[in-house]
Amino acid sequence: MRTNHYALPQFSRRFMPIWRRNFMVWKKMAASSVLGHLADPVIYMLGLGYGLGGMLPAIDGIPYITFLAAGTVCYSTMNSASFEALYSGFARMHEQRTWEAILNTPITLDDVVFSEMIWAASKSLLSGLAVLAVIWVMGLTHSALSLWIIPLAFLVGLCFASLGLIMTSLAPGYDFFMYYFTLIITPMVILCGVFFPVSQLPGWLQAVSAWLPLTHAIDLARPLLTDKVPPQVLLHVVVLACYALIAFYIALVLFRRRLSK
Amino acid sequence: MNTVIKARGLQKSYGDLRVVDGLDLDIRKGECFGLLGPNGAGKTTTLRLLLGLIAPDSGELHLLQHAVPGDARVARLRVGVVPQFDNLDPDFTVTENLLVYGRYFGMIDAQIHARIPALLEFANLTAKREARVPTLSGGMKRRLTLARALVNDPEIIFLDEPTTGLDPQARHLIWQRLRALTAQGKTLLLTTHFMEEAERLCHRLAVMDNGKLISTGSPRELIEQNIEPQVVEVFGETSADWAQRYAAQFAHRHEISGESVFCYVNDAQPLVAHLQGQDELRYMHRPANLEDVFLKLTGREMRD
Numbered sequence: 001m002r003t004n005h006y007a008l009p010q011f012s013r014r015f016m017p018i019w020r021r022n023f024m025v026w027k028k029m030a031a032s033s034v035l036g037h038l039a040d041p042v043i044y045m046l047g048l049g050y051g052l053g054g055m056l057p058a059i060d061g062i063p064y065i066t067f068l069a070a071g072t073v074c075y076s077t078m079n080s081a082s083f084e085a086l087y088s089g090f091a092r093m094h095e096q097r098t099w100e101a102i103l104n105t106p107i108t109l110d111d112v113v114f115s116e117m118i119w120a121a122s123k124s125l126l127s128g129l130a131v132l133a134v135i136w137v138m139g140l141t142h143s144a145l146s147l148w149i150i151p152l153a154f155l156v157g158l159c160f161a162s163l164g165l166i167m168t169s170l171a172p173g174y175d176f177f178m179y180y181f182t183l184i185i186t187p188m189v190i191l192c193g194v195f196f197p198v199s200q201l202p203g204w205l206q207a208v209s210a211w212l213p214l215t216h217a218i219d220l221a222r223p224l225l226t227d228k229v230p231p232q233v234l235l236h237v238v239v240l241a242c243y244a245l246i247a248f249y250i251a252l253v254l255f256r257r258r259l260s261k
Numbered sequence: 262m263n264t265v266i267k268a269r270g271l272q273k274s275y276g277d278l279r280v281v282d283g284l285d286l287d288i289r290k291g292e293c294f295g296l297l298g299p300n301g302a303g304k305t306t307t308l309r310l311l312l313g314l315i316a317p318d319s320g321e322l323h324l325l326q327h328a329v330p331g332d333a334r335v336a337r338l339r340v341g342v343v344p345q346f347d348n349l350d351p352d353f354t355v356t357e358n359l360l361v362y363g364r365y366f367g368m369i370d371a372q373i374h375a376r377i378p379a380l381l382e383f384a385n386l387t388a389k390r391e392a393r394v395p396t397l398s399g400g401m402k403r404r405l406t407l408a409r410a411l412v413n414d415p416e417i418i419f420l421d422e423p424t425t426g427l428d429p430q431a432r433h434l435i436w437q438r439l440r441a442l443t444a445q446g447k448t449l450l451l452t453t454h455f456m457e458e459a460e461r462l463c464h465r466l467a468v469m470d471n472g473k474l475i476s477t478g479s480p481r482e483l484i485e486q487n488i489e490p491q492v493v494e495v496f497g498e499t500s501a502d503w504a505q506r507y508a509a510q511f512a513h514r515h516e517i518s519g520e521s522v523f524c525y526v527n528d529a530q531p532l533v534a535h536l537q538g539q540d541e542l543r544y545m546h547r548p549a550n551l552e553d554v555f556l557k558l559t560g561r562e563m564r565d
Contacts, residue, residue, distance in 0.1 A: 024353070100344060104312065
């Protein structure tokens, strides 16, 4: 009668009350949270965009700051989902025992993990929206296609939330997350075309980059901001969705092994 | 008799360790049932099994007529849980904690808001309804946890060491509330290692050790079945020497723990008369209690 840790996830709408709980917590510190979503990416975008961009020629016909804006939207949504799934998720699972309280109700672990993913992606969406608003206000894009950044931010959020949850399911403590940021997130920022085109990298690094989800996110975001339909939309969306689904399944199995024993 | 929890041959191992080892349990509607045992006896694992949070390796289990763990989710709609460790939401006020928790049961906000004043009243927290959790005392947090467990108007309430870490005042208030719940006809299943708590609250008890139930019955039955009715405790530096020479002569059974000798007797008179002549020893004569039973059944060695 052993529990099957490998069973497929059972999705239900029962994750909604957990999402509402997280939203209620978020509302209490909304001001500082929005500031956090905005300050860091905007400072990078303005500083590097004008400072460095002033010395650089246009890239593929677009000014550097616009080039950088697409990267910034993606990496700030990535960061937002990652921090939520790692640090806040770990606090809810371990430190505050929020999950334990929820699991004593008719809600199951599958619902809880699903709610973590959706919530972290929701915060990504917010982060993406905030950066997008700055891009609009600064007049870096006038394209209606840039509205597609909004669902893209959510998809990028799902992807990195799920990847982050794998780490959370394995983490003995907060220090553990340094590995993830150093070994996964930082290389992703450097190799995926946030600051410069991937084509600048040597061939073997380009090959690595092609497998990383942030590359695919940026390949979608950059044309959208310059009023172009991205080439190979389906491929990029499928890669991001696959990362999200597979990572979610792995995280769920690991959480079951950790908590349902 | 209406059985609300029924377990047969429940078994759970972690590696080579049998944490729950062939457990049979019948808990009746409306009773307060206590699970007693030293640390590591398997009490918390038993509760987790009964709630369907973990699956047994073997055995059969029904909670409110639902098969567990298969239908545990449905069964938990009518169950409240007071966990061993505080897991209130620290970012929320007292009221918000109740509101958010009610939603987990699928209740709509209007339903929950209608229940909140009575829950706050019950937990003596009406004046604190807008206070944030970190500002509450330990006793208040426990009462809020209890109120939270009642938000769905459960039929059974599981309480895992509900008064551990509380001062006597806070503990007495919790006991009073738990008695009120049994008076309302709720079924309570609690784990504890406070004998006084078990003796005051529980209609029936089971002593658990090494994953097995060693003895089950009312507090009085447990005492009658397991132990002599009178206890004489003998203290003093020479108590061990005294025990060697005289204990067997006067006491049916005796145990030495540090400088104390516990003598278990059916009639204490001859022993007391003898001790009155022993100047270097002090003694205390009292009826046997649950703690004596507990120590007899589970031993005196430490369980850390």
